[in-house]
Amino acid sequence: MPALLLADDFWFCAHDDVSGRCRLGPRAVGSGLAAALLAELVLAGGVDIENGEVVVVENRPPGEDVARAVFSEVAGEREVRAVREWLRYLGHHAYARVAHRLLRAGLVRSRSAGFLGRSTVYPPVDVNVAAWPRARLGLSVPGRPRWADVPIHDVVLSGLVVATGLYPVVFPDAPASTRDHVDGLVARLPRPLRALVVDTDTAMGVAVLHHRI
Structure with a gap:
């Protein structure tokens, strides 16, 4: 299976393997993807999280187009912003950005859906590729009791899965x-990676409290 970036893995966990329909509401999937994009920058050494900022x-800047765009926004901000502010801001655009990245990579295709075709879904080109992130976590995380045995990529992904409410989908059995x-x-x-997961979880809790998810 191709090695995917963190936000791409989260995308496939959050979407049906066949239809491409999203399993989450806009706020949850946007926040999860935003956190994953920031985590990609942390893993690449481009940004850090200090005192919640x-x-x-x-x-x-990174070489990959979406990562470079996110990095440029963070670097271009005059004031240092809190993680929660970036999750809220990037969450508005993260879905479209990751969808475009997956389209360019040939991993999904776009299809009109909904009333009069006013919405767009992104069915995967290869069902096996789409199912792999979820299957990988479901097989490896419960069976590896030691922290050192689970790749950091998968720990962050698992944390975002739990934070955004995807736990029953990814770990059903x-x-x-x-x-x-x-x-x-x-x-x-x-x-920094722990802070991203924790702040995503907090953002989801606030959204549920205010009925915004």
Whole structure:
């Protein structure tokens, strides 16, 4: 299977493997994708999270188009902004950006849907590729009790899956202890990645409280 970027993996977890229909509401999927895009920059060494704020640590932008666009927005901001502000802001555009990246990569196609074709869905080109991120997490995370045995990429992805409400979809048959196991893995992430997952979870809690999800 092709190795996908974190936001691409989250996209496929959040969408039906065949129809391409999203399993989440706009706020949840936008926040999850925004967090994943920021995590890509953290993993690439472009940004860090300090005291709950996103700070640039590398002046050279990433090579990938979407990552470069997100990095440029963060680097171009005059004031240092909190993670939650960036999740809210980037969440408005993250869906379209990741969809475009997947279209360019030939991993999804676009199709008109809804009343009079006014909405767009993105069915996967290869069902196996679309199902792999979810299947990989479902197989590997519950069966690997040690933190060191689970790739950081998959720990972050699992944390975002839980934060956005995708846990029953990704881990439908996992032991009851799996949720606590994921929480334990996230707790041992490097500080900036842990902060992204925690702030995404907090943002979802606030959205539910105000009926915005």
